[in-house]
Amino acid sequence: MTIHPSLRPASSSAFVETIQKHAKLLIPPIVCTAVLLTVWQLLCLAPDTKMPGPIRVLQQTYELILNPFYDDGGTSKGLGWQIWISLQRVMIGYSLAAIVGIALGVLIGMSQFMRRGLDPMIQVLRTVPPLAWLPLALGIFQSSDPAALFVIFITAIWPIVINTALGVQQIPQDYNNVAKVLRLSGREYFFNILVPSTVPYVFGGLRIGIGLAWLAIVAAEMLKAEGGIGFFIWDAYNAGNENSMSEIIIAVLYVGLVGLALDRLVSYLGSLIVSEN
Amino acid sequence: MQTLINEDFTPQTLQPDPFLVVDNLSKVYPTKSGDYTVLDQVNLTVSEGEFVCVIGHSGCGKSTLLDMVSGFRQPSSGEVRLQGKQITQPGPDRMVVFQNYSLLPWKTAFENVYLAVNSVYPDKPKKDKEDIVHKHLAMVGLEEAANKKPGQLSGGMKQRVSIARALAIYPQVLILDEPFGALDAITKEELQEELLQIWTEHRVTVLMITHDIDEALFLADRVVMMTNGPAAKIGEILDIPFPRPRIRTQIMEDPHYYTLRNQALDFLFSRFATHD
Ligand SMILES: Nc1ncnc2c1ncn2[C@@H]1O[C@H](COP(=O)(O)OP(=O)(O)OP(=O)(O)O)[C@@H](O)[C@H]1O
Ligand SMILES: [Mg+2]
Numbered sequence: 276m277t278i279h280p281s282l283r284p285a286s287s288s289a290f291v292e293t294i295q296k297h298a299k300l301l302i303p304p305i306v307c308t309a310v311l312l313t314v315w316q317l318l319c320l321a322p323d324t325k326m327p328g329p330i331r332v333l334q335q336t337y338e339l340i341l342n343p344f345y346d347d348g349g350t351s352k353g354l355g356w357q358i359w360i361s362l363q364r365v366m367i368g369y370s371l372a373a374i375v376g377i378a379l380g381v382l383i384g385m386s387q388f389m390r391r392g393l394d395p396m397i398q399v400l401r402t403v404p405p406l407a408w409l410p411l412a413l414g415i416f417q418s419s420d421p422a423a424l425f426v427i428f429i430t431a432i433w434p435i436v437i438n439t440a441l442g443v444q445q446i447p448q449d450y451n452n453v454a455k456v457l458r459l460s461g462r463e464y465f466f467n468i469l470v471p472s473t474v475p476y477v478f479g480g481l482r483i484g485i486g487l488a489w490l491a492i493v494a495a496e497m498l499k500a501e502g503g504i505g506f507f508i509w510d511a512y513n514a515g516n517e518n519s520m521s522e523i524i525i526a527v528l529y530v531g532l533v534g535l536a537l538d539r540l541v542s543y544l545g546s547l548i549v550s551e552n
Numbered sequence: 553m554q555t556l557i558n559e560d561f562t563p564q565t566l567q568p569d570p571f572l573v574v575d576n577l578s579k580v581y582p583t584k585s586g587d588y589t590v591l592d593q594v595n596l597t598v599s600e601g602e603f604v605c606v607i608g609h610s611g612c613g614k615s616t617l618l619d620m621v622s623g624f625r626q627p628s629s630g631e632v633r634l635q636g637k638q639i640t641q642p643g644p645d646r647m648v649v650f651q652n653y654s655l656l657p658w659k660t661a662f663e664n665v666y667l668a669v670n671s672v673y674p675d676k677p678k679k680d681k682e683d684i685v686h687k688h689l690a691m692v693g694l695e696e697a698a699n700k701k702p703g704q705l706s707g708g709m710k711q712r713v714s715i716a717r718a719l720a721i722y723p724q725v726l727i728l729d730e731p732f733g734a735l736d737a738i739t740k741e742e743l744q745e746e747l748l749q750i751w752t753e754h755r756v757t758v759l760m761i762t763h764d765i766d767e768a769l770f771l772a773d774r775v776v777m778m779t780n781g782p783a784a785k786i787g788e789i790l791d792i793p794f795p796r797p798r799i800r801t802q803i804m805e806d807p808h809y810y811t812l813r814n815q816a817l818d819f820l821f822s823r824f825a826t827h828d
């Protein structure tokens with residue numbers, strides 16, 4: 276990836292051209308990342324900093340990075356397993372949020388009464404951060420796993436509700452006129468007009484929702500969770516040994532990368548379905 | 553021809569009501585600066601199978617009038633009756649060809665027409681419904697494009713699908729609001745001829761808004777000319793006597809054609825000219 280284009284034999288000009296095009300896209304992020312890492316390293320040269328520099332992080336965690344799937348029993352697992360556990364949690368909480376959110380969104384979009392009635396509540400609840408839901412959820416469920424699912428659910432649901440409702444409301448008048456003159460039944464209207472014209476909006480909501488669900492994972496796994504990347508971070512912090520900071524940094528980086536992958540996955544699925552139409 | 557309303561249900565009045573009656577129809581829109589009367593006591597009767605064109609300056613209330621026949625808007629006073637029954641809401645017996653085609657973009661041409669046929673004749677066997685769709689797509693020369701979505705069709709083709717959809721449900725009245733306004737001259741003439749041919753086969757009653765005098769003279773049995781708004785009325789009705797089937801070149805050679813054309817032009821641009 277970092278091979279400089281001029282070092283490649285110019286066997287075909289088209290090949291060189293693509294390399295050059297990619298180089299234009301790749302060089303700026305590589306340069307900026309390198310500069311940032313250098314600055315970080317230099318800052319950490321200060322004698323009594325608690326923050327490890329990037330080289331030290333790698334030294335302290337390369338075993339973790341190289342063995343993502345070890346399992347020593349209990350919650351002592353590789354980062355791959357921890358992420359897998361978290362992903363399962365997010366998938367359950369997020370799926371529930373998607374089902375309930377879309378249903379609620381359709382209801383709100385179709386009924387002015389429901390829209391007026393529920394809008395104030397939604398506007399308030401959607402701004403509550405995941406961490407604020409956690410004690411409440413633990414209090415209700417008395418157990419950390421369902422509480423974690425609830426936190427993910429309640430964090431992810433709002434954009435799904437809001438976007439679905441918006442999608443239903445924006446169904447073009449033309450399509451509704453066709454439905455009226457043909458006197459489409461409720462079922463026919465739902466499947467032939469409402470669903471297809473709302474799908475792009477729903478996927479917009481689902482995409483924001485998956486981002487939020489993943490954002491909530493560290494908070495959701497903060498207390499007494501049975502494994503997971505969030506648990507891993509808190510566990511490393513509580514262990515407080517010399518490797519802790521490096522482990523946390525690597526785990527946080529993984530959280531970011533997985534979040535990006537999830538976002539891309541949902542928008543890819545969305546583009547598949549939308550282009551179907 | 554198939555009818556959706558059983559003839560037996562026609563109310564027994566002393567004088568049998570004509571097929572379609574626009575009876576003292578007025579439409580007033582409330583606006584911030586007071587009430588705005590668009591149509592003021594409009595009267596019109598249309599017989600079954602007749603082809604009527606409505607012509608008038610922009611904003612005089614043509615769409616408003618036809619929307620009250622299709623049932624999308626409610627009269628402020630007066631009423632529209634179809635076979636003696638007051639019109640209160642849209643229905644497939646008065647199918648509309650919408651100005652912007654209004655095809656569902658996620659459905660193919662075939663599926664767009666099928667949706668209409670299926671919702672109006674849910675009890676017909678699937679095979680029959682598919683045959684109806686194919687027959688009507690063939691009528692507008694679109695068999696080949698049956699599996700294309702509206703995004704892949706030209707404006708003229710979209711309007712053809714829209715017409716096929718409208719006729720495939722065998723409406724009693726076909727309502728078209730400036731159906732060919734956005735099309736190029738050649739496509740427009742082709743579609744006019746197709747529409748005439750289909751109308752002959754279906755014997756459907758047609759109400760059509762147009763801005764094009766030649767189009768109205770070629771298609772219509774009668775041309776309804778509206779006065780300018782506000783409070784527009786029907787100013788004059790031209791009877792178009794040319795025999796059918798009509799051939800465009802023959803009609804245009806007919807000296808009577810120019811008498812009628814001048815009459816319409818005189819109405820629109822001298823007696824009811826717009827001053828802007
Ligand atoms: N919902 C409404 N509220 C207030 N005024 C309206 C409304 N709908 C239409 N009008 C007014 O009624 C008048 C007639 O409108 P209409 O659409 O029927 O005209 P039209 O003859 O179809 O014009 P065009 O040829 O441009 O389509 C216009 O002056 C318009 O501004
Ligand atoms: Mg109009």
